[in-house]
Amino acid sequence: MSYTTQEMMAIAAARVLTNEDVCFVGIGAPSQACNLARLTHAPGITLIYESGTIGTKPDLLPLSIGDPELCTRARCTVSVPEMFQYWLQGGRISVGFLGGAQLDKFANINSSVVGSYARPKVRLPGGGGAPEIAAHCRQTYVVMAQSRRSFVDRVDFVTSFGYGEGGDHRERIGLRSLGPTLVITDLCMMRPDPTSRELSVVALHPGVTREQVQAHTGWAVRFAPDLTTTEPPTEHELIVLRDLLARTAQAHGSASA
Amino acid sequence: MPRFLPLTTAVAASVQDGMTVAMEGFTHLIPFAAGHEIIRQGRRDLTLMRMTPDLIYDQLIGMGCVRKLIFSWGGNPGVGSLHRLRDAVEHGWPRPIELEEHSHAAMANAYHAGAAGLPCAIFKGYYGSDLVGNNPNIRFVTCPFSGEPLAAVPALRPDLAIVHAQRADHEGNVLIEGIVGVQKEVVLAARQALVTVEEVVDDLSAPSPNSCILPHWTVTTIAVVPGGAYPSYAHGYYGRDNAFYTAWDSISRERAPFQAWMEQHVLGAAPS
Numbered sequence: 001m002s003y004t005t006q007e008m009m010a011i012a013a014a015r016v017l018t019n020e021d022v023c024f025v026g027i028g029a030p031s032q033a034c035n036l037a038r039l040t041h042a043p044g045i046t047l048i049y050e051s052g053t054i055g056t057k058p059d060l061l062p063l064s065i066g067d068p069e070l071c072t073r074a075r076c077t078v079s080v081p082e083m084f085q086y087w088l089q090g091g092r093i094s095v096g097f098l099g100g101a102q103l104d105k106f107a108n109i110n111s112s113v114v115g116s117y118a119r120p121k122v123r124l125p126g127g128g129g130a131p132e133i134a135a136h137c138r139q140t141y142v143v144m145a146q147s148r149r150s151f152v153d154r155v156d157f158v159t160s161f162g163y164g165e166g167g168d169h170r171e172r173i174g175l176r177s178l179g180p181t182l183v184i185t186d187l188c189m190m191r192p193d194p195t196s197r198e199l200s201v202v203a204l205h206p207g208v209t210r211e212q213v214q215a216h217t218g219w220a221v222r223f224a225p226d227l228t229t230t231e232p233p234t235e236h237e238l239i240v241l242r243d244l245l246a247r248t249a250q251a252h253g254s255a256s257a
Numbered sequence: 258m259p260r261f262l263p264l265t266t267a268v269a270a271s272v273q274d275g276m277t278v279a280m281e282g283f284t285h286l287i288p289f290a291a292g293h294e295i296i297r298q299g300r301r302d303l304t305l306m307r308m309t310p311d312l313i314y315d316q317l318i319g320m321g322c323v324r325k326l327i328f329s330w331g332g333n334p335g336v337g338s339l340h341r342l343r344d345a346v347e348h349g350w351p352r353p354i355e356l357e358e359h360s361h362a363a364m365a366n367a368y369h370a371g372a373a374g375l376p377c378a379i380f381k382g383y384y385g386s387d388l389v390g391n392n393p394n395i396r397f398v399t400c401p402f403s404g405e406p407l408a409a410v411p412a413l414r415p416d417l418a419i420v421h422a423q424r425a426d427h428e429g430n431v432l433i434e435g436i437v438g439v440q441k442e443v444v445l446a447a448r449q450a451l452v453t454v455e456e457v458v459d460d461l462s463a464p465s466p467n468s469c470i471l472p473h474w475t476v477t478t479i480a481v482v483p484g485g486a487y488p489s490y491a492h493g494y495y496g497r498d499n500a501f502y503t504a505w506d507s508i509s510r511e512r513a514p515f516q517a518w519m520e521q522h523v524l525g526a527a528p529s
Contacts, residue, residue: 027335050361051283051436063499064334066284066436068490079469080283080308080438081369084362089381108385112358117391123346125332125339127388128309132362135384161385173385174406252499 003233005186006145008205010036010241011233013097013143013184019044023095024088024133025056027065029143030097032241033184035061039240048087050129052078061248084129088136096137098130098180099144102155105198105219106169107142107162107180109134110155117157127159134160139178146185152218163197170197187213189230193222203228259429259476264453267480268294271417271451275324277304279415279447280313281368283438284334285492286421289313290485291453293523296320306413308364308439312488312505315339316523318354319515325355327413329364336502340509350512358392363410368439370412371446382408418447421486422471423493424461425454429473432461435492437469449477453485455494 003011013033017023019042025034035058038045047056051066055075062070071077078087087093100109101124111130115121134140144150162180163169170179183190183199187208190199200222201213206229214221233241262270272278272295280288292313295303299322306327307314311334317323319341331342345354359367366378379398389395398409420440425431431452433440444450452471457479463470485491488498509515 051285051438053436062335063502064284064497066334066438067499068285068435068492068496071285071435071492077436079441080361081365081442084365085369085380089362112388117387120347123331123338123343126328126330126358127360127386128330129361131360131384131386131388132382135382158385158387164385169385175384252503 001233001235001238003238005205007233007238007241008230009143009145009184009186011237012189012205012230013141014040014237016141016182016184017042017045017095021094022046022048022092023097024048024050024093024129024137026097026099027062029099031061032244033143034097035244036237036241039244040237048093050080050083052080052083054078054087059247060251061244063252084132088129088132091136093137094139096133096140098134098140098142098160100130100159102150102152103142103144103183104152104155104162106164106166107183107192107199108155108158108164109142109160109162110157112157112159114156130160134162134179135175135177137177139181142180142183144183144185146187146213146216148216148218151216163192166197167195187216198222200224201227203230205230206232258473259479261429261457261479261481264290264294264480264482267451267478268298271449271478272298272300274300275302276416277306278417278419279306279413279443280419281307281439281443282420282486282489283308283436284311284497285436285438285490286433286440286486287311287313287489288419288421288453288485289487289489290482291419291451291480292317293526296322296519296523306415308361309334310339310342312339312502315341315509316519318342318345319351319509320519321351323354325357327357327359329359329361333502333505336506340506341515344512357394358388359395359410360386360388363395363408364413365439367410367413368442368446371414372442375412377409377411379407379409413446415443415447416449418443418450419453420444420450421453421491423454423491424456424458425452425479426458426461429476429479430461431471431476431479432463433469433471434464441469441471444471444475450475451478451480452476453480453482455483455485455491457481
C-alpha cells in the first residue's frame with residue numbers, strides 16, 4: 001500500500017510505545033500516534049489527557065484536549081490541579097509527547113512567539129502543559145513535521161526546555177528526567193548524542209535521502225554511524241490509522257449538539 | 258444562599274468595568290452566555306484570567322472589553338490560532354492588551370492556592386523556560402527543608418469567578434460533572450462567584466458521595482441558562498460543537514467578518 005509522509009510519522013511514533021507506557025497525550029499528531037498504538041500492538045497502554053482523563057480509550061480522536069469523548073471513555077477523570085500535581089509533577093508518567101512551532105538541535109521547543117517576546121511577529125498559542133511535561137515525564141518524544149522554518153539552529157524562545165545548550169545542562173538545572181530522547185518527523189528519527197546531546201539522525205524513513213533531511217533542517221545535521229531505515233508501514237497499521245481518521249473526520253464535521 | 262437572577266440582571270449586578278474576572282471551564286462548561294452578556298453590556302478594562310482563553314475570550318478581546326489577559330494556552334484547540342487575541346497582541350486592535358503568561362501547571366496551582374487561602378503557589382516547574390525572565394510573577398524560592406529551588410507564582414484571587422455547571426437545587430447547591438477542570442478551585446478562590454446552570458432541580462441527584470458540589474454558601478449568584486456553555490458543552494446535556502470551533506477560524510480571521518458575526522449573533526441577539 002502507498003502511504004503519505006504524515007502517515008509514516010504517525011506510525012513510526014506509535015511503534016515506539018508499549019503496553020507498559022503511561023503517556024501524557026497532546027492533541028494532534030501525538031494523539032494519533034498514541035491511539036494508533038493502543039489500537040494495534042499496545043492495547044494495554046495508559047493514555048492520560050491534561051484535561052484530567054486517566055486511562056482514556058477514545059473511539060475517535062478528540063478535536064480538543066477536553067472533548068466529551070475523552071471523559072466518557074476514561075477510567076476516571078480528575079481535576080486539572082490534581083492532574084498537574086499528583087500525576088505529572090508526582091512522576092507517574094513514563095512518556096510525554098511534545099510538539100511546537102520550532103525545535104532546535106538540542107531539542108528545545110518554542111511554542112510561544114516568533115520574533116521578540118515583547119513585540120512578536122507571530123504570537124503562537126503558548127506553552128500550556130508543555131513546560132512541565134518536558135520536566136516531569138520520565139522521557140519525552142517530539143513529533144513534528146520537518147522544515148527549515150521549524151527545525152532551527154536556535155529557537156527564538158525556549159518554551160519547553162530540552163537539553164538547553166547541550167551537555168549536562170538538564171542536570172545542572174536540577175532536572176532528573178531523561179528529556180527528549182526521540183524526535184520523530186515525517187522524514188526521519190533523531191536521538192540526542194549521549195554526551196553533547198545534539199540531535200543526530202538515527203533512521204531515515206523509506207525512500208528519504210540524507211540530502212533531503214539536510215534540506216529540511218536549519219543546522220548542519222549529523223547522522224549516526226549505524227544509520228538505519230525505518231520499516232515501511234504495514235497494511236494493518238495503515239488500515240487502522242485511516243479508519244481512525246475517517247471516523248474522526250465524520251464526527252467533527254457535523255455539529256454534535 | 259445565593260440569589261437567583263435572570264442572566265441580564267445577574268451580569269449587571271456582578272460585573273463592573275475594571276474588574277478582574279475568571280470565566281473558567283477546561284474546554285467543558287465554558288460560560289459563553291455570560292460572556293456574551295458582558296459584551297452586550299459593554300464592559301471595559303477588564304482583567305481576564307483563564308487557562309485557555311478559548312473562543313469566549315477571543316470574542317471579548319475582539320470587542321474591546323479587555324485590558325489584560327492572564328493565561329497559559331491561547332489557541333483554538335485542535336484548530337489553530339485565536340485570531341482576535343493575535344490581532345490585539347500583534348497590532349493592538351481594537352486596543353493594546355497586556356499579557357501575563359504562565360504554564361498550565363502554574364495556573365492550576367495558583368487557583369488551588371487561591372482556594373486554599375495561600376498567598377502563593379509553590380511547585381516544581383518552569384525549568385529552563387524563557388517565560389521566567391518575561392513574567393515578573395514567576396519567581397523561585399528555596400525549600401527550607403531540602404534546599405531545592407521551587408517555582409512560585411502569586412495565588413489567583415479574581416474579583417469574580419464565572420462558571421457554567423449542570424444543575425443547582427433550590428437552595429443553590431451546584432453540581433459539576435465530567436471534566437471538572439478548575440471549576441471548584443476558581444469559585445473558591447474568587448471573592449464572588451456567578452454560576453450559570455442548565456437547570457434548577459428539586460434534588461441534585463449527585464451520582465456519588467464524592468461528587469463535585471459547590472455548597473450554596475460558596476456561590477453568590479445563580480442564573481438559569483439552558484445551553485449556556487454552547488458551543489463548548491455540558492456533559493450529560495449536550496455535546497461540543499466541534500464544527501463551530503473549526504468554523505470560528507474563518508469567522509474570526511479578519512476584523513470585518515468578525516464584527517459582522519458578533520453584531521448578528523451576540524449584540525443583536527436577545528439575552529438568554
